[in-house]
Amino acid sequence: MTEQVKQVGEQEVTLLPEGNIATPQGFTAGGVHCGIRKTKLDFGWVYSDVPATTAGVYTTNIFQAAPLKVTQESISSGQKIQALLVNSGIANACTGEQGLADAYQMRKWGAEAFRVPEQFTAIASTGLIGEPLPMEKIKYGIDQIQMQGNHHSNRFEQAILTTDTREKAIAVEIEIDGQKISIGGAAKGSGMIHPNMATMLSFITTDAAVEAEALSLALKDITNTSFNMITVDGDTSTNDMVLVLANGKAGNELLHEGHPDWSLFKQGLAIVCEALAKEIARDGEGATKLVEVQVEGAESDQAARAVSKAIISSNLIKTAIHGADANWGRIITAIGYSDQPVDPDKVSISLGPVLVVNKGMPVPFDEAAAKDHLLQDNVSIHTDLGSGTGKATAWGCDLSYDYVRINASYRT
Template sequence: MFVPRGFSYVGVHCRIKRRRKDLGIIFSEVPCTAAGVFTTNVVKAAPVIYDMEILEKNPGGIRAVVVNSGIANACTGKQGMINARRMAEKAAKELNVPIESVLVSSTGVIGVQLPMEKLEAGIEEAVKNLSKDPVPFAEAIMTTDTKIKIHSERVMIEGKEITVLGIAKGSGMIHPNMATMLSFITTDAKVSEGALKKLLKISVDDSYNMIDVDGDTSTNDMVIVLANGLAGNTTIQEETDGFWKLYEAVHEVNRVLAEKIVKDGEGATKVMEVEVKNAPDRNSARLIARAIASSNLVKTAIYGEDANWGRVIAAAGYSGARFNPDRLDLFFESAAGRIKVAENGQGVDFDEDKAKKILSEKKVKIVLDMKQGKAFARAWGCDLTEKYVEINGRYRT
């Protein structure tokens, strides 16, 4: 794991949760250029609203992000906004930085006010324990996650070694256009505000916005990227070679983290990758891939290791894309092999035992060849199991 220059991290237990870490901070030695992508849900949590305003006013001077887990600070009215600002104020005071340089984030139960005394005491403790190790921070932002989610990449730009590190959380309420997922990306690259915004949006569209666990889009999701410039490279501008090199590193971090989120889906036993190729256009390919990955009927078929290919074709049909259904070929793939189950929109004879063996693997790929163009898209999902119901049936208690 590579850690960018100038960043430190911490995670502590401030007693929002009974036992596990529940408060984390990321801190940069110098101001960062920052960009964010936020939930499309009309109901936005206080931290989302707060950060959108801060990034609008001060995108070139961010120093820190403070995050709590266990309580979402969503649907909490004016007091929720006051508490979001108090989080930033306390962190700014303890870190000795301006309040407008601090972003905040929360994840957990909706409709509950933050216990500010506990949270503020936790911030005091956290600031004293900042280090170069990002693992405690990754632990602190988990809710129903069973594993921490970290990935890093390195890239050479103009002879300078640039590091990108991503830390994410997410397990449930995951649906295209993000969900209860948080992702924080730090890099020591020097990059313009416009370039950073653009590469983040492009990457999010093809990573976090192409995953699904349960079809629910949350109130709190966000992806934040901080670039502090300590790698010493010339400022990266839009559409340059450096831009695309940095994009590839950021996107690989986001792609890996997105797949980790799906793999850790609540109650999940299998990862499902959906590949749509030779589509009429990119938008159609994306719509179809997302519809298949989001289909509860497809998810339950994958869980049951049932090659019920009609559910896949049906999901493509209601995706909103326009296409000729009489040209579709469909395949199931995994480490156990590959099998064609439909051709030209109709079923073909196939070995049910072989299909079940393919679907019994932990990672299953669904390949839909549309034979109607050259566009391609990929989405990720997971199976839907009884365990998902058990986890979410007692989430608040």
């Protein structure tokens, strides 16, 4: 794969073909099999050789898992993280006081292994809810951290997966203050994905120096147009978070909202987040297609986001797409129950290049052309509400027979 360049005004964001979470200077990552899962890698870590300014966003599910509570405590103590540990297979959610104690113990062991303060250590878990962490296996995984053969970013990408079918990684490069700056990331997510804070795990690194408050505000803003705009099945999980670590190793002047290149950095971060979000949607459990829903002509961007979420979240639409059925009536229905200001006489809908509704009325269209578009790996639905300048894009997938098969036997 060759480098790709995206233009941001007069400046450029370069997508690195082999980029990953360890691309930014000063970061390493790795993973091992510690025994939680039968054979797959199930314990991973990311390490910065200096403390990194850190921002996070977290699941809105009221049953927040123990690792989230511990990580939020670590970040709030000084907004600096140097080591991150992640296990898959067991979520350590709904595990009471013992689960919280195990999360603190996992953090403590990780801090000792990396020789950093406990408050500079973040943890995350993903997998089965209601089961205690097998602490002897967690300790075994941590004990393997110093083995150099385990320090490969693709091993980290594999170790954080659950029902995912592929690793998800990206990195971009920009130039700020005459210095090349990298932003890299890795994510997991396949099921229990709904646009209400990511519902997945995503970890992003950068060697840029960034002011803590500005980084936090940027992440929250970008999350609303990336991770919060994906859905697979309408379920919001208990463990999910997005973390961004900025260690400043690139040597740029401190980035903040008043810096002349702030918009360039923010766009680079947005490209990474959007790419990871789309990969999660594409890898939905049993999915065969990535679906993109574009809404424009809304009264506001917020209204456009709500309409696009209603469309992408509809199981009837998702099954129609799986069957390549150009059933635009299901799209109209979803728009109608989105609880947004919509004039039915102004709405137009296209399936890819095929216009099927024009200003609220059906139009004759080529069924074969519409079916051909719906048979593609990438399906697009475009809706013009005709009432304003608000716009938004959401991503999801089709709903297949395999989704039921996978989730009917998740525990077994």
